[in-house]
Amino acid sequence: MDTVICPQCGSVNPSENERCQWCLAPLHPVQDSGQEPFSVDLPDWLKDIEAPSPPPESTEEELPDWLLALRQEGESTSLEEPLQPESEPEGFLAPDLEGFLSLGKEKKETPIVPSSPPEPSESETFPSWVNQSEGLTHAPSAFEAVPTSQPEEGLPDWLKALREKEELLEGGTPIESGEESTPPTLAGVPPTLEVEKSPEWLTDLPSASTEDKGFEISEAALEEQEPESSAVNRAESLEGEPSAAVVPPFTEIPEDLTAWYEEEPVLFPEEQPPLTSTPPLSTDEETLSVESLDAEGEREEFPLGTPPFSEEEYAAWLDQLNLEETLIEEEVPPQVPAFIEEAPTETTLMSEGAVPPFIESELPQWLAETPTDESVEAAVAPTAELPEWLEAMRPVEAVAPLPAQESEEDARIETSGPLAGYQGVLPGEPEALRYSRPPVHAVRLNVSEKQRAYVALLESLVSAESAPISLRVQKPISTTSPVLRLAITLLLAAVLLLGLTSGTPISGLPSLFPAEAVAFATTANTLASVHPAPRVLVGVEVDAGFLPEIRTASVNVLSDLMRQNARLVFITTQSNASVLAITLAQQAAQQVPEYALSEQSLHLGYLAGEATGLAAFAHQPTIAVTTTWDGQVASNALPLLGITGLQDFDAILLVTDSGERARAWLEQVRPLFPERPLLIIASAQAAPYLAPYMQSGQVTGLISGLVGSMMYTRLTQKAGGENPALWSAYQMGSLTIALLILLGGLGSTLRAAFPASKTTSRR
Amino acid sequence: MAMRSPIATAIAIGVGVIVLLGYLFPLPLLDPLRTLFLDWAIILAAVAGLVAILNLFRVHWQKLSAPRNRDYYSLFFILGFVPTLALGLLYGSGDARIQPLITAIQLPIEASLVGLLTITFAISAVRLMATRRSWISGLFLASTIIFLLAGSGIFLSDTAPSFLRNTLGALNFLPGAGARGILLGIALGSLLTGLRVLLGIDRPYSE
Numbered sequence: 001m002d003t004v005i006c007p008q009c010g011s012v013n014p015s016e017n018e019r020c021q022w023c024l025a026p027l028h029p030v031q032d033s034g035q036e037p038f039s040v041d042l043p044d045w046l047k048d049i050e051a052p053s054p055p056p057e058s059t060e061e062e063l064p065d066w067l068l069a070l071r072q073e074g075e076s077t078s079l080e081e082p083l084q085p086e087s088e089p090e091g092f093l094a095p096d097l098e099g100f101l102s103l104g105k106e107k108k109e110t111p112i113v114p115s116s117p118p119e120p121s122e123s124e125t126f127p128s129w130v131n132q133s134e135g136l137t138h139a140p141s142a143f144e145a146v147p148t149s150q151p152e153e154g155l156p157d158w159l160k161a162l163r164e165k166e167e168l169l170e171g172g173t174p175i176e177s178g179e180e181s182t183p184p185t186l187a188g189v190p191p192t193l194e195v196e197k198s199p200e201w202l203t204d205l206p207s208a209s210t211e212d213k214g215f216e217i218s219e220a221a222l223e224e225q226e227p228e229s230s231a232v233n234r235a236e237s238l239e240g241e242p243s244a245a246v247v248p249p250f251t252e253i254p255e256d257l258t259a260w261y262e263e264e265p266v267l268f269p270e271e272q273p274p275l276t277s278t279p280p281l282s283t284d285e286e287t288l289s290v291e292s293l294d295a296e297g298e299r300e301e302f303p304l305g306t307p308p309f310s311e312e313e314y315a316a317w318l319d320q321l322n323l324e325e326t327l328i329e330e331e332v333p334p335q336v337p338a339f340i341e342e343a344p345t346e347t348t349l350m351s352e353g354a355v356p357p358f359i360e361s362e363l364p365q366w367l368a369e370t371p372t373d374e375s376v377e378a379a380v381a382p383t384a385e386l387p388e389w390l391e392a393m394r395p396v397e398a399v400a401p402l403p404a405q406e407s408e409e410d411a412r413i414e415t416s417g418p419l420a421g422y423q424g425v426l427p428g429e430p431e432a433l434r435y436s437r438p439p440v441h442a443v444r445l446n447v448s449e450k451q452r453a454y455v456a457l458l459e460s461l462v463s464a465e466s467a468p469i470s471l472r473v474q475k476p477i478s479t480t481s482p483v484l485r486l487a488i489t490l491l492l493a494a495v496l497l498l499g500l501t502s503g504t505p506i507s508g509l510p511s512l513f514p515a516e517a518v519a520f521a522t523t524a525n526t527l528a529s530v531h532p533a534p535r536v537l538v539g540v541e542v543d544a545g546f547l548p549e550i551r552t553a554s555v556n557v558l559s560d561l562m563r564q565n566a567r568l569v570f571i572t573t574q575s576n577a578s579v580l581a582i583t584l585a586q587q588a589a590q591q592v593p594e595y596a597l598s599e600q601s602l603h604l605g606y607l608a609g610e611a612t613g614l615a616a617f618a619h620q621p622t623i624a625v626t627t628t629w630d631g632q633v634a635s636n637a638l639p640l641l642g643i644t645g646l647q648d649f650d651a652i653l654l655v656t657d658s659g660e661r662a663r664a665w666l667e668q669v670r671p672l673f674p675e676r677p678l679l680i681i682a683s684a685q686a687a688p689y690l691a692p693y694m695q696s697g698q699v700t701g702l703i704s705g706l707v708g709s710m711m712y713t714r715l716t717q718k719a720g721g722e723n724p725a726l727w728s729a730y731q732m733g734s735l736t737i738a739l740l741i742l743l744g745g746l747g748s749t750l751r752a753a754f755p756a757s758k759t760t761s762r763r
Numbered sequence: 764m765a766m767r768s769p770i771a772t773a774i775a776i777g778v779g780v781i782v783l784l785g786y787l788f789p790l791p792l793l794d795p796l797r798t799l800f801l802d803w804a805i806i807l808a809a810v811a812g813l814v815a816i817l818n819l820f821r822v823h824w825q826k827l828s829a830p831r832n833r834d835y836y837s838l839f840f841i842l843g844f845v846p847t848l849a850l851g852l853l854y855g856s857g858d859a860r861i862q863p864l865i866t867a868i869q870l871p872i873e874a875s876l877v878g879l880l881t882i883t884f885a886i887s888a889v890r891l892m893a894t895r896r897s898w899i900s901g902l903f904l905a906s907t908i909i910f911l912l913a914g915s916g917i918f919l920s921d922t923a924p925s926f927l928r929n930t931l932g933a934l935n936f937l938p939g940a941g942a943r944g945i946l947l948g949i950a951l952g953s954l955l956t957g958l959r960v961l962l963g964i965d966r967p968y969s970e
Contacts, residue, residue, distance in 0.1 A: 488886050510919035512928070544865065545873025575812075578856065579865040603857065608809035616801040623798065624805070629857040663946070684914065688938030692946055695939060707916045727916070734915035737885045738908045744889025745904045752896055 004028075009420030010413070023420060488740060495736045499729030506731045509722065513711050516694045520701025520708075521715035523677045524557055527651050528564035533600075534650040535643060536561055539665060540572045540581035546657035546683050547580055551587070552726075553681050553709035554655050556718055558588030561653070562595035567639035569649075571604040571625065573613060573661070578605050578629060584655070602639040603629035610661075614668040618646050645672075652678045659689025666693050677701070681708070706730050768969035775968055779961045820844055909934060 002015035008025030019026055386394075413423045447455070499505075527534035538558070542550065561568060570581040582603060589597040604625045607613040617624040622644065628634050642648065652673060656662045662680060670678060677700035682690055684705030693699045703712050706726065713722050778800055784790075785797030823837035823844075847864055854860055888907055891900050913931040917923065959965040 484889075485886055488889065489882050492882060492885065507917040507922060508920045510916050511921045512919045543873060544870035545877045547870060548874050576865050576869060579862045580870070582857075582862060583866050605857065607805075608812065609805035610808070612801060612804045612808060616798065616805055619794075619801070620798055624802070631855065631857070659942070663949075689942045689945075691939030692943040695943075705914070707914065707919070710916065711919075731915045731917060734911050735917070737881075737888075738911040738915075740885055741888040741891075741904055741911075742908055745892040745901070748890070748892030748894075748896065751893070 007421065009417075010415035011420075023418075025421075491740070492733060492736060495732045496729045499732035500725045503725040503728055505724060505728040506735065509724070509727065510707065510711055510714060513715060516699070516702040517708055517711040518701075518715060520679050520681075520703050521712050523651070523701050524653075524679055525560055525564075525716060527561065527566060527677075531650045532565065534561070534564055534566045535639065535648065536566045536568050537646075537649045537652045538568050538570045538581070539652065539654045539656070540570060540577045540584070541574055541654065541656040541658065541661035541665070542577055542580060542683075543574070543657055544576060544580060546685075547584075549683050549705055550655060550657065550681050550709070551584070552706070552723065553703050553712055554584050555587045555591070556709065556712055556716070557653065557679075557681060557703075558584060559591035560716060560718075562588055562592040562597075562600070565595070565600070566650075568601040569604060569639045570601065570629075571607055571617070573607050573610045573664075575606050578603060581655075582629075599638055602634070602637045604634060605629040611664040611668055614664055618669045618672045621646055647673060647676070649673070649676065651676055653681070654678065655681045657683035657686060659686040662686060662690050662693075666698055670698055684708075768966065771968050772963050772966055775966070776961055776963055779957070783957075783961070910938075 003012045004015045004017065004027045005011070006013055006020035006023060006025055006027060008020060009023040011020060011022040013020050013022075013027055017027055411423065414420050527536065558568070568585065570578070570585065572578050572581055585597060585601055585603075589595050589601075605628065607617055607625060609616070613624065622635055622640070625634055628637060634640055646669065652665075652669065654662060654665050656665075659682075662682060666678075678698070679701045680690060680699050680703075682702060682704045684707070687702070687704030687708075690699060690702055690704075694702050703709065707730075710722070710727055781793060782797045782800055785793040820841075823834075823840045826834035827837040827841065850861055850864070888904060891904055909931070912918070913935060918928050918931050956965065960967075
């Protein structure tokens with residue numbers, strides 16, 4: 001059973017079906033409608049363009065004027081006459097082109113005069129390559145290929161002659177008619193000739209695969225669709241002949257309009273050219289160029305029934321074609337529709353007085369401004385000529401290189417489904433195929449021994465960081481038991497009370513005196529020998545808490561100075577020591593009733609800045625301290641009369657409980673007071689700190705603590721100055737504390753040394 | 764490293780150099796400048812003391828007025844500070860009515876604290892070997908006992924054995940030796956600190 005493949009969905013249908021049983025698309029669009037199968041899809045403007053072309057079954061009366069004029073010219077002109085340009089518009093053509101055009105006219109007249117088939121003698125004037133190409137291309141030639149299903153009786157005579165020629169070709173006999181020969185002037189004409197269906201070897205050509213395919217298909221489809229007259233018109237347009245009457249509106253149609261028509265040969269298998277024996281046609285007219293002609297301009301003849309090409313010859317012939325170069329030079333970008341590519345020819349024709357198929361005002365601007373051949377070549381230029389802003393707007397897919405697979409998929413036509421017949425509209429499958437499982441890389445590393453050692457070290461470090469560290473558990477500090485504290489407190493209090501009440505020291509009064517104490521007592525009691533009223537600067541740098549310790553010594557020394565009628569000037573760097581100084585002076589003055597404390601003594605009060613204040617006072621005492629304790633002018637006081645500087649004082653007496661404060665005096669004041677005595681009454685805690693200054697001679701005399709006070713009293717033999725009760729309490733308390741510490745230390749040591757025996761005894 | 768506070772550094776170095784030169788070379792030109800700088804320093808120290816007193820009062824006031832965990836001991840400070848300040852401003856610090864605040868309150872309290880400190884030290888020394896047994900502790904306790912005996916004046920009488928007196932007398936030099944070392948260290952540290960400040964290496968004023 002004969003089957004027909006649906007041009008829409010590609011499914012197989014019985015030949016008797018008029019519509020596809022799957023997609024209901026018309027299986028015989030030409031037979032059913034009697035019109036061009038693609039006319040349905042054509043836009044209105046294209047239909048209008050196609051309308052002027054005479055239908056194939058039109059008679060002479062229905063032919064347009066331009067065709068009638070051509071026929072009349074053909075009738076009036078004998079084929080044997082030399083070819084001459086017959087119209088003025090053709091006069092501008094080159095002689096070779098004119099010769100070709102004359103042949104074309106003969107060709108055009110051929111269907112009009114069916115009784116005059118092309119004479120083979122004319123073909124002998126063409127070169128051999130032309131004969132070969134004619135022999136190869138006679139079937140699909142633009143001049144001959146008229147695939148139609150119209151009955152023989154409906155055809156005009158000229159078409160019948162062509163049919164006869166086809167039948168002759170099907171018999172394997174090459175036609176050597178000169179009317180089908182292509183002159184070399186076609187070299188510069190855009191490609192229009194192509195077979196309906198190229199053999200596989202040609203379609204497999206890489207360079208001519210996709211770019212020209214649409215062009216070829218559209219060309220072949222158009223040639224099949226067009227009647228002979230259209231073919232003649234196309235031939236004239238290809239020749240570049242400015243025909244005023246015959247101006248085919250478009251020689252090509254867009255690829256998408258005729259893509260489905262590639263299946264047309266299936267519908268008319270009987271009209272397919274003998275492709276199996278047909279040598280390949282060149283995709284453009286460059287194969288018919290002058291370069292391929294023999295030097296003598298003659299063409300070779302092929303005997304009838306002999307295939308024009310063997311496969312070997314064919315291959316050799318194909319190698320000479322240099323198809324890639326041809327395609328590159330003549331390539332039309334797929335973005336530009338084929339009918340636009342033809343537009344320059346149309347424009348050229350119109351500019352030369354031809355009747356344009358369109359009213360120029362009705363044409364869209366982009367079509368009206370269709371460039372010429374040169375401009376088309378320029379338009380074919382790469383997309384890099386796009387303006388920058390347009391390039392920036394391009395989608396990423398337009399810029400990113402597409403895989404080769406995608407370009408191959410573009411040429412595929414959907415064969416099933418609602419989108420059957422469309423080409424490259426569903427890229428989903430290829431997109432899906434593009435992604436594949438990521439490659440699996442080997443994860444095994446080549447680790448050297450050194451690296452292993454580093455890894456081990458790092459692991460040990462990390463594990464050491466996370467390992468718990470056992471904290472050293474310290475024994476809780478046991479607080480002193482209240483019983484012990486209370487017992488020690490009560491013991492000390494009892495001892496002190498016992499010493500105070502008994503009044504009997506353990507070892508008696510001191511009879512051995514240190515040198516500093518002796519020097520102190522001697523200096524303090526000999527100041528009157530230096531000056532009848534010695535001016536003594538008394539610095540009181542003591543806190544209230546330590547005053548009881550040094551009070552006895554301080555009061556005794558001050559009283560001795562008062563006895564010498566000394567002028568005492570008190571100053572301190574401690575805020576509360578001023579009151580203590582006044583207190584000490586008052587207590588000392590109580591021992592010397594004849595001493596006029598308010599007149600002979602002066603309290604300068606608090607000196608700010610500690611060491612800095614001492615430095616300022618040491619350099620300019622009258623400037624550093626301008627007022628007295630009670631707010632009077634210091635320079636007017638009696639003790640400061642005649643004193644302009646520190647060196648005017650006869651002695652300096654420092655009462656302090658701190659070695660640091662004593663050091664400030666020694667460092668800031670002593671350098672400016674080098675030759676006069678500096679006596680220090682210090683607390684017992686400051687005595688060791690002042691010992692170096694005493695040993696170095698910076699301190700004239702020093703008494704410290706209660707012991708120093710007792711020594712000074714003993715040295716000065718002050719009556720009533722001795723206090724045996726205090727001395728007894730002091731000694732008893734010191735011995736008690738020493739004994740407690742010794743006992744406590746021994747007990748703790750023994751308890752720590754024999755813990756086991758203690759535990760055992762408890763058990 | 765970019766120098767921080769270059770103006771302050773320059774001022775500090777300049778003043779330090781002038782005061783140092785005034786000490787080393789008491790020229791008529793340098794001595795007044797040095798005295799002037801010292802007077803400024805005294806004034807600043809006095810103002811600093813005033814600021815410290817005000818800050819102390821503020822801290823105790825905040826503790827007393829805190830919404831939670833009020834420190835009621837600060838109330839005693841407020842009660843002592845305000846009357847003392849008022850009386851001092853009213854009568855002056857040299858007035859006889861101000862002195863009992865020191866002699867009758869501050870002095871006994873501080874003396875009691877010293878006595879309490881004595882008892883605390885004694886108890887701690889007794890328990891020292893129980894809590895921290897080491898040779899340092901033993902040495903400390905031994906030295907404490909020795910100097911308690913030497914400082915008590917027991918061996919300052921003629922009745923004391925001569926050997927013991929001489930021994931304790933020799934031991935009395937040890938505190939002086941230690942104090943000398945401390946003073947030498949302080950002197951060297953002060954010298955180095957002064958040089959570093961003068962050379963701009965240390966800039967405590969720019970912190």
